[in-house]
Amino acid sequence: MKLFLIGGEPSGDRLGGALMAGLSQLSPGVAFDGIGGPEMAAQGLRSRFPMSELSVMGLWEVLPRYRALKRRIRDTAQAIARTNPDAVITIDSPDFCLRVLRLARAANPRLRTIHYVAPSVWAWRPGRAARMAPLVDHVLALLPFEPPYMQAAGMSCDFVGHPVVAEPQATRAEASAFRATHAIAPDAPLILTLPGSRRGEIARLAPRFADTLRLVLRDHPGARVVVPTVADQAQTLHEALRNWPGAPLLLTPEHGPQTKRAAFAAADAALAASGTVSLELAASVTPMVIGYDFNPLTRALVARMLQIDTVTLVNLVSETRAIPEFLGANCCPGPMAQALSTLLRAPQARAAQMQAMALTMERLGEGGDPPGLRAARSVLTHLSS
Numbered sequence: 001m002k003l004f005l006i007g008g009e010p011s012g013d014r015l016g017g018a019l020m021a022g023l024s025q026l027s028p029g030v031a032f033d034g035i036g037g038p039e040m041a042a043q044g045l046r047s048r049f050p051m052s053e054l055s056v057m058g059l060w061e062v063l064p065r066y067r068a069l070k071r072r073i074r075d076t077a078q079a080i081a082r083t084n085p086d087a088v089i090t091i092d093s094p095d096f097c098l099r100v101l102r103l104a105r106a107a108n109p110r111l112r113t114i115h116y117v118a119p120s121v122w123a124w125r126p127g128r129a130a131r132m133a134p135l136v137d138h139v140l141a142l143l144p145f146e147p148p149y150m151q152a153a154g155m156s157c158d159f160v161g162h163p164v165v166a167e168p169q170a171t172r173a174e175a176s177a178f179r180a181t182h183a184i185a186p187d188a189p190l191i192l193t194l195p196g197s198r199r200g201e202i203a204r205l206a207p208r209f210a211d212t213l214r215l216v217l218r219d220h221p222g223a224r225v226v227v228p229t230v231a232d233q234a235q236t237l238h239e240a241l242r243n244w245p246g247a248p249l250l251l252t253p254e255h256g257p258q259t260k261r262a263a264f265a266a267a268d269a270a271l272a273a274s275g276t277v278s279l280e281l282a283a284s285v286t287p288m289v290i291g292y293d294f295n296p297l298t299r300a301l302v303a304r305m306l307q308i309d310t311v312t313l314v315n316l317v318s319e320t321r322a323i324p325e326f327l328g329a330n331c332c333p334g335p336m337a338q339a340l341s342t343l344l345r346a347p348q349a350r351a352a353q354m355q356a357m358a359l360t361m362e363r364l365g366e367g368g369d370p371p372g373l374r375a376a377r378s379v380l381t382h383l384s385s
Helices: 010-026 057-085 094-107 129-133 147-152 172-181 199-219 231-242 258-266 277-283 296-305 313-318 331-344 347-363 371-383
Strands: 002-009 031-034 086-093 113-116 136-142 156-159 189-193 224-228 249-251 269-273 287-293 325-327
Touching: 002 010, 002 057, 002 094, 010 086, 010 371, 031 057, 031 296, 057 224, 057 296, 057 331, 086 094, 086 371, 094 113, 094 129, 113 371, 129 249, 136 147, 136 371, 147 156, 156 189, 156 347, 156 371, 189 199, 189 258, 199 231, 199 269, 199 287, 199 331, 231 249, 249 258, 269 277, 269 331, 277 287, 277 313, 277 347, 287 331, 331 347
Parallel strands: 002 031, 002 086, 086 113, 113 136, 136 156, 189 224, 189 269, 224 249, 269 287, 287 325
Antiparallel strands: none
16 A cells, blocks of 8 residues: 655644554555655655745745745645555645645546544634535544534544644653752742744744743742743744743753653643644643734734634633633733733632643543554545445
């Protein structure tokens, strides 16, 4: 069996790597081709070009790279036509992936296609499912409430679980060792701060998060700040942290995943950009405040299309509003500082979040088969039908 996979950003690379591992386990000898990052490479993929070329988000960020992205779309569709795989599996990155599928399907109408990560039609742009249906046969959904939306549009869909439930978590001893290693007193409030993984996000959020922390540290002068980051943005954040309060400790991938997990477990609270990181925090049982903003043009477009009153996944999956979030024009230091200070001093606020986080992990598949294996089983079942 030959499969052509496309992962367009780090989260998709992780999904792709786990899926490939599951496919290799269930169908030994499967061959892979396509585009991905280090996780997919570790499972045998030789990426046709660097995945980082596709890791852009937001209209303003995409426009300067439009011609290059358009060329990559054409190149990828041509590669699919030449290799004639048994199926194409696109992973998230719908703006890129669906354009590839449109060209690939035009060249081969019988091409079998699977998309991993259902579009969030429950949040905004509900018409995306109907537009996706002519290009995609089967969908692998991360969230338990998504399959009916896909099925209503004419695609088959399985909930395969969210990868966060399979990630290892630090022990209490590892959390204590993290504090000791970095000279953080056991009783010092530790605030995990995550201003995004893309340059544009960091540029918008880092100054506001810094001002938020300044306000929090007036009431908690002994607090320390830890800032995990991805390799591509380590230098950007290093420069941004020069004027931050709380003697911030920058954690890069060079510190290792165990250190990052220990930091999550050691933290008393987190101030984070909106996104999958809220589920990582929930898995580590770290209370959080969410803040996010787009550039002005994208913000205006999203505000007009948003159909829900919260974008935080913990709130959505748990069907609560336990996690405070500050979006767009509301992403301001004063309110975020007040919410963060409340978490640090009010046990009842922390308890409500912990209940919501436990329910979220249960509903995302905690305790069952790893999501990568469930996704692989869904792919093989679909292709055998």
